[in-house]
Amino acid sequence: MAQDIPAISREDVLHMAQLARLTVDEADVDRFARQMSDIVAYMDVLNSVDTSDVAPLYSPAGHDIQYRTDTAAHVRTREQVLANAPDRNENYFIVPRIV
Amino acid sequence: MDDLTQLSLTEVAGALKDGQVKAVEATAACLDRIQATEDQLGALLYVDAEGAIELAEKMDSEGPDLEKPLWGVPVTVKDALVTRDMPTTAASRFLQDFRPMYDAFVVDRLRKAGAIILGKNNMDEFAMGSTTENSAYQTTHNPWDVTRVPGGSSGGSACSVAARQCYASLGSDTGGSIRQPAAFCGCVGIKPTYGRVSRYGLIAYGSSLDQVGPLTRTVEDCARVLSVIAGWDERDMTCSPRDVDDYVAAMKPENLEGRVIGLPSEYFGEGLSDEVREGRDRAVAALHELGATTVEVSLPSTEAAIATYYIIAMAEASSNLARYDGVRYGHRCEAPKDLQEMYTLSRKEGFGDEVKRRIMLGTFVLSSGYYDAYYKKAAQVRRLIRDEFVAALSKCDCLLAPVSPIVAWPLGAHAQDPLQAFLMDAYTCPVNLAGLPSLSLPVCLGSSGLPVGMQLIGRAFDETTLFSVGSALERSLPSIGSPAAVDAE
Numbered sequence: 001m002a003q004d005i006p007a008i009s010r011e012d013v014l015h016m017a018q019l020a021r022l023t024v025d026e027a028d029v030d031r032f033a034r035q036m037s038d039i040v041a042y043m044d045v046l047n048s049v050d051t052s053d054v055a056p057l058y059s060p061a062g063h064d065i066q067y068r069t070d071t072a073a074h075v076r077t078r079e080q081v082l083a084n085a086p087d088r089n090e091n092y093f094i095v096p097r098i099v
Numbered sequence: 100m101d102d103l104t105q106l107s108l109t110e111v112a113g114a115l116k117d118g119q120v121k122a123v124e125a126t127a128a129c130l131d132r133i134q135a136t137e138d139q140l141g142a143l144l145y146v147d148a149e150g151a152i153e154l155a156e157k158m159d160s161e162g163p164d165l166e167k168p169l170w171g172v173p174v175t176v177k178d179a180l181v182t183r184d185m186p187t188t189a190a191s192r193f194l195q196d197f198r199p200m201y202d203a204f205v206v207d208r209l210r211k212a213g214a215i216i217l218g219k220n221n222m223d224e225f226a227m228g229s230t231t232e233n234s235a236y237q238t239t240h241n242p243w244d245v246t247r248v249p250g251g252s253s254g255g256s257a258c259s260v261a262a263r264q265c266y267a268s269l270g271s272d273t274g275g276s277i278r279q280p281a282a283f284c285g286c287v288g289i290k291p292t293y294g295r296v297s298r299y300g301l302i303a304y305g306s307s308l309d310q311v312g313p314l315t316r317t318v319e320d321c322a323r324v325l326s327v328i329a330g331w332d333e334r335d336m337t338c339s340p341r342d343v344d345d346y347v348a349a350m351k352p353e354n355l356e357g358r359v360i361g362l363p364s365e366y367f368g369e370g371l372s373d374e375v376r377e378g379r380d381r382a383v384a385a386l387h388e389l390g391a392t393t394v395e396v397s398l399p400s401t402e403a404a405i406a407t408y409y410i411i412a413m414a415e416a417s418s419n420l421a422r423y424d425g426v427r428y429g430h431r432c433e434a435p436k437d438l439q440e441m442y443t444l445s446r447k448e449g450f451g452d453e454v455k456r457r458i459m460l461g462t463f464v465l466s467s468g469y470y471d472a473y474y475k476k477a478a479q480v481r482r483l484i485r486d487e488f489v490a491a492l493s494k495c496d497c498l499l500a501p502v503s504p505i506v507a508w509p510l511g512a513h514a515q516d517p518l519q520a521f522l523m524d525a526y527t528c529p530v531n532l533a534g535l536p537s538l539s540l541p542v543c544l545g546s547s548g549l550p551v552g553m554q555l556i557g558r559a560f561d562e563t564t565l566f567s568v569g570s571a572l573e574r575s576l577p578s579i580g581s582p583a584a585v586d587a588e
Contacts, residue, residue: 008463012463013459016459016460016462016463016466017443017455017459018443019462019466020417020421020446020458020459020461020462021421021424021439021442021443021446022443022446022447022450022455022458022459023443023444023446023447024447024455025447028452032455032456032459035456035516035517035518036456036459036460036463038516038517038518039409039456039460039517039518039521040460040463042405042406042518042521043406043409043410043473044406045402045403045405045406046403046406046407046410046473046476046477046480048402048403049400049403049480049483051476051479051480051483054479054480054482054483055479055482056475056478056479056481056482057478057479057481057482057485058307058478059293059307059337059534060293060307060481060485060532060533060534060535061293061294061337061339061534062294062534062559065336065337066331066333066336066338066339066340067336068333068334068336076200076201080200081200081427083198083200084196084197084198084200084427084428084429085426085427085428086425086426086428086429086430086431087431093426093427095426095438095441096435096436096437096438096440096441097437098437098438
C-alpha cells in the first residue's frame, strides 16, 4: 500500500466533499488538502504491521448481540415526529421539488 | 454547612437522604456556584435554573426517597445526550434549534434515581476533538488555569465537576473523551466496557467505539453513578444483558495485597513528559506501599493505534453523520434551488471544519479503491490490538498507564494542525478499539501546577477491579486540592 498512498489533491477534496454531500468554499480547498494529506500520510504507519491471516475486527462486543422482538408499537405521535422539521405541512416533511 | 458544593456526591447524597440537607439547598448551592464561575469557565451550553429549583421544591415537599440512590443530587450531562426538556445541540450549529422528544436511556436512569439535571455541558462538536475548542458556541476553560484547555471532547463535563458546579456529569468516550478531560481537570472518569451502558439517545459518532460514563470528584462517586446508568436496554443492540456488579461494595479495600498491576512498557517511552512520568512513578510507589506487585507487560501494536483509531472513527462518523440532511430536523439552508443543494449547503453551513475533515476522510477510507488499504487494514490491526490487551490482562488484574503524554496545553495550541492533536490520543484510543473499561483518576499536580491523571485499564466487564484498585490508590495519594483559578476569590 505504501507506494499507492496518494497525497490528497484539490480534486480529491472536491470529490470527497461531493460524495459526502458537502460544499467546500474555494478558499478552504487548499487548506483541507494539506491537512488531510498530513493525516493520510501518517496512516502509513499501518504498513509496518503484519496483518496476513488476521481477520478484521469490526466490533469489540464480545457478548451476543441482542435483537429485540419485532413488534409494532406507537412510540411517537405524528406531531412529535414533525415537531423539529425545518419545513412541513400538516402531515408531511416538505423538501424542494425533486421531479 | 458553609458551602455544600465542597461535599462529594456520596456525602451530599447521604445528607439529602438524612434530611440534613434539602434538595433545594443543594440545587441552589450548585446554581450559585455556576453563577459565580461560569463567566470564567464556559462549561455549560444551557442551564435550567428555574426547572431545577421547581423540581427540588417538589421533591422536598414529598420528602427523601430512600430507594433512589441519587435523590436530590444536582448533576449535569454532556450535550451529546438527548433531553426531552432541554435543547440538545452536540455543540453543533446544525442542531442549534433541536428539541428532542425523548430522554437518552442514561438521562432517564438519572431522573429515576432522583438526580436533578441542572443543564447541558459544552463539548467538541459531535464529540470530535480533545480540547472542547471545536464547539460551535463557546470556549471552555480549564479551572486550574483558564488559559489552558479543559481537554475534550467532554471538556464541559470535566470542568463543571472540577469547579464544583455539580456533583457529577455524564460524558461520552470514543477515543478518550471522558478520561482525558478528567485527567486535565483533576477529576475522576470511567469509560465502561463496550456494551455496559446503553447508548440510546447518545448522538452517535463512532458506534463501535462510543460509551457513556460518569465524571465525578471521587472514585466512590464514580462507582455510584455508574451503578445507576449501567444495565441492559433493548434499544441499544450492543448493550449487554449481563448483571451489573455491586461496584460500591468493592470500594476501599484495606490493601492491595495479592493484586498484580501490569505496566505496559510502550506507554512509558518517548514523548511522555517528565511531570507525567513523575506522576506514574508516584502511582507505582503507592501501589507497592499498598501491597500490590507490578509486572511489565507489552502491547506491541500501540504505535499503530492512533492511525487505526482515526480510520475507524472517521469511517463510522462519515456514515453516522449522513443522517444530517436538513429534512426532518436540524439546520436547512435558505431557499435551496434543488434537493442536492439543500443537502450540501445545509451541511456546509451546519458543520464546523473538524467535522467536515473527518467526514471527508471517513468517506475517503471507505471509498472504492481505498477500502482495503485503509478501513479493512485498520480493522485487522484492531484485532491485534485487542488480542494484545487480552494477553497482557491474563498476567495481571489491571493495567496502569498515563492518560495523556502531557498535561493540559494552552488554548489554541493545535488550531492549525489537527494531526498534532490526534497524536495526543495515543494512550486513550487503544482502549476503545479493544472495548475495555478504563478508570481515569488524578494522581498529583505536575511541576506546572496542573493535574496529572493515570488510567487503570481492566478486563471486559471488570469495572469492579478498577474501582477497588482506584479507590485504594486515591486514598493513599495526597489530595490534589481544588482548582486554584476559580477559587482565588
